[in-house]
Amino acid sequence: MTRKILVLPGDGIGPEITAEASRILAACQANGLDIEIEQGLVGGAAYDEHGEPLPAVTLDKAKAADAILLGAVGGPKWDKLEDLAKRPEKGLLGLRKNLGLFANLRPAITYPQLASASSLKPELVAGLDIMIVRELTGGIYFGQPRGIEVRDGQRVGFNTYIYSESEIERIGRVAFELAQKRGKRLCSVDKANVLEVTILWREVMERLAPEYPDVELSHMYVDNAAMQLVRAPKQFDVMVTGNMFGDILSDAAAMLTGSIGMLPSASLNESGQGMYEPCHGSAPDIAGKGIANPLATILSVAMMLRYSLGEPEFAGRIEAAVGKVLDDGLRTADIASEGTRTVSTREMGDAVLAAF
């Protein structure tokens, strides 16, 4: 059965990095992977063309796809759009919500070849391997009521941080199951000393725990989690948290590795359909220069093959190819260091293809 892959380059460096990742997908195809590749517009690119960050045609293609590869969205060009609903970010949020991609898996891994790129002392990050499980279709990102309105003669802005038991349970199970396949330690992050919504969060995690007796569940307040990530990140195996805290902590964790340009992510729904994208953003400052690091996007293809297409062998081949290229000393500018060879986006893609 032919699987459908939708590639959404998006904005900024998105087109450059997805171009390289698409070549890897094509190489898999040439090696017998039965897929069909389509392209679509999302974010600012879609707004410029259709006046909407998530046009119906893109959403339809996305729904029909088995998996989506996304570059990145957003940029200063669209930051001044008054209407939040028109901003590039809404394209991304709309895809997540409409496809029900509630489970965002964000690995923070230190590549041995790149350990010195971290701002942390090498011994604190060598071998780091954290998996952050972020709830992606609920919480304060989507909570109602929300808006800006006049109350008592002045404007107030408000958003609602809300989770139901079933939403918490659903993401909790994903996290427990991942922990079972990894180091068997799950840290749930909340602010249960202040926020009622996270009291419920903690309670549901506690209720699930006996069903996963091999997993050791702990709880940490979000402020402490931010500190502990800086202090001693290797204490963590799997972390699970809500949409907003997950946004913040996963970016901090990614940056600990020193090579955010290397980190892929997956956003999955209940039927295993997934959207895959690099952890980094659209980097408008370097867009169009041909120097962006395509490896996070290429590794996102590997995650796609593993999680949505059930093709761990192709995934492994891509990961091995990336490892080989790093071993060979090839680096894009963002991860370059003394004694390595700085290459362009395209040259990096070429090298991975050659090693594939």
Next chain:
Amino acid sequence: MTRKILVLPGDGIGPEITAEASRILAACQANGLDIEIEQGLVGGAAYDEHGEPLPAVTLDKAKAADAILLGAVGGPKWDKLEDLAKRPEKGLLGLRKNLGLFANLRPAITYPQLASASSLKPELVAGLDIMIVRELTGGIYFGQPRGIEVRDGQRVGFNTYIYSESEIERIGRVAFELAQKRGKRLCSVDKANVLEVTILWREVMERLAPEYPDVELSHMYVDNAAMQLVRAPKQFDVMVTGNMFGDILSDAAAMLTGSIGMLPSASLNESGQGMYEPCHGSAPDIAGKGIANPLATILSVAMMLRYSLGEPEFAGRIEAAVGKVLDDGLRTADIASEGTRTVSTREMGDAVLAAF
């Protein structure tokens, strides 16, 4: 005119560290500072005695005081209290709210003597001096509606992230004014690409900016701010943000310095009344052992003298005494390193007193 100081030791290591700080206060008194020192109960200690984390008697004393010195609140003993209103943290939150302490100043400074204690590479944190201005009496900490209730047959938890224009303006002015006295750069942190409440936040900051033409205002999304703090913290001078983001980012920033046991904080209201406390928590694991670091609390006294009592000379003397003790190689266990002498809480207090 005799100024009233209220000391609230609180829980965990609170009593030990405030004891040392109180001795410094007494030394100031002996050197001519006209103050009156009282004690009170707050947090778990108050709950155990009065069944309330913020008894009326404590609140009355707090209102009557010119400044408050707080140790820390909370601990596992009270974590199981079902009723959030009874938890130690509510004592702290109640003080903040009832006294209108909306401006929380959290410096993140690397002490030259302790630069090697950071988990970051020394060159990234040497000379670090960030001031985080956190809004403390609004936002999601206090927003209504909030709670846990049954909707459509299942429980949901919810909190409200809300700010009015005047609340934002008030904290914005504090931050702009601080920036004017420092490096003249202010970074406002929000999530204006997703949350309406922070669109209003950004708008108000922009509106204030022309009144402070010597300050360069920038904006950063909270996820990026968490990354940038890890990547290159010295890019920041003053940061201003809401209650929740401020909680997370100030703890991360404090940990960057490697010596959170050294960092004081101030929480001020419109009339300059203030509550002063160490950035660190109640550390129940080491409570009662006499090994906690009293320096953050002692430096909180210095902040109190500067911001609430208008006594910069006494403040300077305390800060100089702490510097001298560090120069002399004295360290509590949390900041100990090779070649230094590890001392107890009391010995550290003795040393600061001797150097005062």
